[in-house]
Amino acid sequence: MAETNLQILLRRRPQGAPVAEDFEIVETPVPQPKPGEVLVRAQYLSLDPYMRGRMSDAKSYSAPVAIGAVMEGQTAGEVVASDVPGFAPGDTVLGGFGWQRYSSVAPGRLFKIDPGEAPLSASLGVLGMPGLTAWVGLEDIGQPKPGETVVVSAASGAVGQVVGQIARIRGCKVVGIAGGAKKCEFVTEVLGFDACIDHRGDLDAQLDAACPNGIDVYWENVGGAVQRAVFPRLNDHARMVMCGMIAEYNDTSPAPGPNLMSAVRKRLRIQGFIVSDSGWPRYPQFRTELLGHMASGRLAWREDVVEGLRQAPQAFIGLLKGENFGKLVVKID
Ligand SMILES: NC(=O)c1ccc[n+]([C@@H]2O[C@H](COP(=O)([O-])OP(=O)(O)OC[C@H]3O[C@@H](n4cnc5c(N)ncnc54)[C@H](OP(=O)(O)O)[C@@H]3O)[C@@H](O)[C@H]2O)c1
Known part of the structure; x- marks a missing residue:
């Protein structure tokens, strides 16, 4: 047949x-x-x-x-x-x-x-559209500097795992947010993030403990309760990379939003992006860099x-x- x-x-x-x-x-x-x-x-x-x-x-x-x-x-x-x-x-x-x-x-x-x-x-994944998304968003918007605190939501996922590891390789303190103990253990033990917060627990207390100096870069994959807890902890001149808000994709009516007046007061840069706008012409550069990290054993996926x-x-x-x-x-x- x-x-x-x-x-x-x-x-x-x-x-x-x-x-x-x-x-x-x-x-x-x-x-x-x-x-x-x-x-x-x-x-x-x-x-x-x-x-x-x-x-x-x-x-x-x-x-x-x-x-x-x-x-x-x-x-x-x-x-x-x-x-x-x-x-x-x-x-x-x-x-x-x-x-x-x-x-x-x-x-x-x-x-x-x-x-x-x-x-x-x-x-x-790591060498595909999600990895490219992580790399483009950090290059263009997050711009993490050594010593800064970077928080990544959906940290064990396709985009989040690459975001956090690139930031770690660039010398940042990296804190993930994920759902459940198993995912959090993977984020710290395998991906090498400095800490991971379980969004099913007390977000405020865990963020205070993990980020005593506030947050310099927030990679937003989720929205909802996670965004509401992270937002007031952003430092002056923090960068919030608006990648996605998966917690709201199945909603049938819009959720109440954060008070974006803080963005004015703190001179925050909040910028959305779509990987396909500028990513694919840079794919060879991204792939070479990530393959180098993989070959040296510094990048897990x-x-x-x-x-x-x-x-x-x-x-x-x-x-x-x-x-x-x-x-x-x-x-x-
Ligand atoms: N802007 C762009 O060009 C671009 C490109 C690619 C992806 N994205 C966005 O990036 C985000 C991550 O995508 P991905 O491919 O890496 O997916 P993923 O993280 O591999 O999978 C989705 C994860 O999101 C978390 N999640 C789902 N519903 C949630 C909820 N209600 N509250 C909190 N967390 C929830 C879950 O992780 P936990 O169990 O850990 O919560 C889930 O495993 C998405 O928002 C996606 O739309 C944007």
């Missing part, structure tokens, strides 16, 4: 937290590459919080996934056939091919990578690998509840 393509489609827009019925799993024929296209067989799919935004048609920085279309996502895989010079069967590539096994794409959307440099799944593309909807639903531990990827085979 000929092999088929396995695809996961958006069946309908979620109301609040996504459920399995919002997705549809279908088998379709393997696409035939058109002239100028490359046929790719995906081996790993990255699952990321931004996908919740793509499921919604609320106004955003990016267009929503259409109802009935393949869910958007980054994958890493192998070229099966190519009508494009520079890409040959057997090449390893990275690109936004979506929640599906096969895709036929134009070369502008492909990065050729050397599979000998690192495990393939790492190119979706943790992945949460789910087996089988059919498990992607359930794993994504869990990501929005904090069930993943480390960068969430799907092993497609």
